[in-house]
Amino acid sequence: MSSNNTWVCFACNSGFRKDKNLRSLNCQFCGSSCVNLGYKIAIPLKSKPKLWEQLRFDYYLRERQQRADRRDQCLQRIRWYEQEIAKLEARPKSIDREKVILNLKASRADLWRELPLFG
Numbered sequence: 001m002s003s004n005n006t007w008v009c010f011a012c013n014s015g016f017r018k019d020k021n022l023r024s025l026n027c028q029f030c031g032s033s034c035v036n037l038g039y040k041i042a043i044p045l046k047s048k049p050k051l052w053e054q055l056r057f058d059y060y061l062r063e064r065q066q067r068a069d070r071r072d073q074c075l076q077r078i079r080w081y082e083q084e085i086a087k088l089e090a091r092p093k094s095i096d097r098e099k100v101i102l103n104l105k106a107s108r109a110d111l112w113r114e115l116p117l118f119g
């Protein structure tokens with residue numbers, strides 16, 4: 001059974017039911033990028049611009065909050081790596097420990113690269 005999500009185009013106020021696994025979707029009417037609102041979201045009629053405005057507002061508010069949450073999680077994980085690295089570096093050197101430290105530093109660097117994605 002295929003599973004659809006509600007995608008909307010905020011440029012021309014159109015809604016589509018499309019596969020939830022799509023990574024992106026362009027509007028079949030105006031070609032703009034659509035956004036995925038998830039499962040079972042009621043789509044306003046085109047003749048109700050105020051409802052579309054509310055939908056758009058809610059979407060961007062939620063999206064901003066989600067990005068802020070993910071950035072915070074990312075920063076917490078970076079802090080955790082900093083602490084682990086500091087703990088290990090404070091102990092006597094060993095080849096095995098150096099390898100672990102290098103891995104931790106690589107993971108920390110990955111997180112620093114991810115961070116700008118969250119605004």
Ligand SMILES: [Zn+2]
Pocket residue numbers: 009010011012013014027028029030031032
């Ligand atoms: Zn459109």
